[in-house]
Amino acid sequence: MSQNILIVAEHDGRTLSVATAKCVACAATVPDAALTVVVCAADTATLSQQAAALAGVGTVLTVEHPVHAHPLAAAIAPQIAALAGPYTHVFGPSSTFGKDLMPRIAALLKTVQVSDIMAIESATRFRRPIYAGNAIITVEVLDGAQVVGTVRTASFQPAAAGGSARIEAASPLIEPPSHTRFVSVSAARSDRPDLQTAARVVSGGRALGSAENFQLLYGLADTLGAAVGASRAAVDAGYAPNELQVGQTGKIIAPELYIAIGISGAIQHLTGIKDARTIVAINKDPDAPIFEIADFGLVGDLFEIVPQLQKLLG
């Protein structure tokens, strides 16, 4: 039986997120599947072009409505549910956007959701992590139920460019609910690489001791062209903003190089970095659990080592 997969695009109003390209790549591993990306936005013109250029996408559906200027689950979910009829699967990224939205869609469709898909074994069989990644389960969706899924983006490379999908406008079917209103977002825009897509990440923990000391890491990150991350303890203590948190309840990332500085390596933190290609740990405690998974471990005081690294890197 051939599969028909609908992928809900994530974007910031101007640019499609890399997470969407990763969802497309994940969906493309379902055997014999036709892929459609749906873009809900206030203005879909450029976004739909970007989606159409993703390799493997056959159709792009656009839904244009002012309410979609901000990603409100309460407004997007009924729209997607109204379009979902012909599809066997509805996928979105396992980002805060998708985690918020997709279960609402699944409930409207009265169907099951598979969260954090890390591999597809067949159209009905999926692998996903549980217990903060300490166990991997294989699940089977029963009785031909429609599958709603969130895609664990760290498990997939983004779909390449080079596609040329057909773009179709879908009429906004639903008068969006007025009970949920966007107020603001405090996006700390920076010119540093984005934590979720950066090839290199320098990450700091409680050991940094203050927001001022945390600046040490920004210096090192800038020298390396790296993004900055943080442990929960560092975020809770106010040394770093919440969007930098890496781990089970923060971001799950897969950089080429992850440098953990003054981070002990609690399982909830390690969940976020298991897919990093190379992990470096700098910690003054030789028994810190981070050393169990680090490719390169350096025991010592970060306040000596970080300036040395800076100097050597020139």
Next chain:
Amino acid sequence: MKRILVGIKRVVDYNVRIRIKPDGSGVLTDGVKMSVNPFDEIALEEALRIKERGAAEEVVVVTVGPADCQPQLRTCLAMGADRALHVQTDTALEPLATAGVLRSLIEREQPFLVLLGKQAIDDDNGQTGQMLAALWDRPQATFASKIELTEEKARVTREVDAGLETLEIDLPAVVTVDLRLNEPRYVKLPDIMKAKKKPLETLTLESLGVTPRTQLKTLRHEPPAQRSKGVRVNDAAELLAALKQKGLL
């Protein structure tokens, strides 16, 4: 009565390093410490603080699960919840079914606010709150790190990938909570004694008119791929040399 409904789940304590059964059929739970899911504890703490500010009159905790969930409900009563509801079932419900149970309890309890954890740390599904909001056709605000209530509205700050987002939602609504919302109180011994006398009502799925569907089957559990143990380097220079050699710098 201005009531807050708080959903809680009994899970393996977050400090336990879980082990998978040799036959891959599940995770070993015999003799393992069980606790209230940490996110749900934060949801309850928030409900209690709202009540203590005078913005709610009653806090009701509910769980769906087998008989051995009762100690966790008692913990919630000791923290300060006024009463507990235990929807007792030995079937492990899928999130949509749990949301269905909560939906029928809303009919009964008429809360103005439902607070849940953003995810349970066992299955890491993160679905129940959003599903409940959909079934109830009410607003949702997920991953809350701040909740401000007025008579008919809530202003909720959410932890999203971009930073902090603020939504305004009409009540009643479902809010799922993140770690930075508050720090739950410790339970004191006299409270544990008092909690023994607080009402804990047991309900069945039948009495709520819920017939859970099973749409998902877990075929096997496996340990995650292990990273191979790395090497120690002696100083900053050695570290940079090693990274260069691997082509990382």
